[in-house]
Amino acid sequence: MKVLSLSLFYLSIRQSIPIENIKSVKMKKVLIIDDDTRNVFALSAVLRSRGYKYEAATSPAEALLLLKNNADIGIVLMDMMMPEMDGYSLIPYIREIPQSDPIPIVAVTAQAMTGDKEKCLAAGADGYLAKPIDIDKLLALLKTYLQ
Template sequence: MSDTKTILIIDDDSRNIFALSAVLKAKGYQVVSALSAIEGITRLKNNKNISVVLLDIMMPDMDGYQAIAAIRSSEQISKIPIIAVTAQAMVGDREKSLEAGADDYISKPIDVDALLALLAKY
């Protein structure tokens, strides 16, 4: 087993997944993705190698806050670090994400250096 971190990207926009995946893979990370929160939670439960979740907050059906609650309520996956990602970088969004149970927060467009620094924490 290698020390390579596997990152799960949950985002309803495949363009965001593509761009983030390309950057993370170039930096040596393994990447798994999901186009919905429900699919992402299933991937989390089925893949024990996921180290960190990058979770888009603004998604249809189940938004990021609901997804955080679902992840935190599942004993099997509750300890996996979640970094909330949102384009709606409004005053209070960071606090709301952290209060919901996210470990950290980053806004879009994503500053790659800031993201890599966050990932290094986890």
């Protein structure tokens, strides 16, 4: 099981994945919502290295705009602790966007105390990943929701 801090994602994947093993994944995009550009960079590096297509938003307003204008987004990886509007408040707005199928939302958060997972799920998240991210769990969630 690989557990890495987000800031170490890029270095680890760059060194451990031969480019010839990366296949293009023909599926919907992943939307990363995180106000910390270092986290966006790290998550996008992991996704890119595995052939996933993605969009990134550093604010809730940007995220809602991307969701409304991109029907090919198939899952949201959302930081729950953002300054202007946290993920708990953003989830209902995402759920109001008309779509043929509801978009799965995975809470990605440093909030890893007892009860935090349940709080995220009660707010409407479909999944939960605590930071530092376990890459294997992330990839398993993506495979489950996107294929």
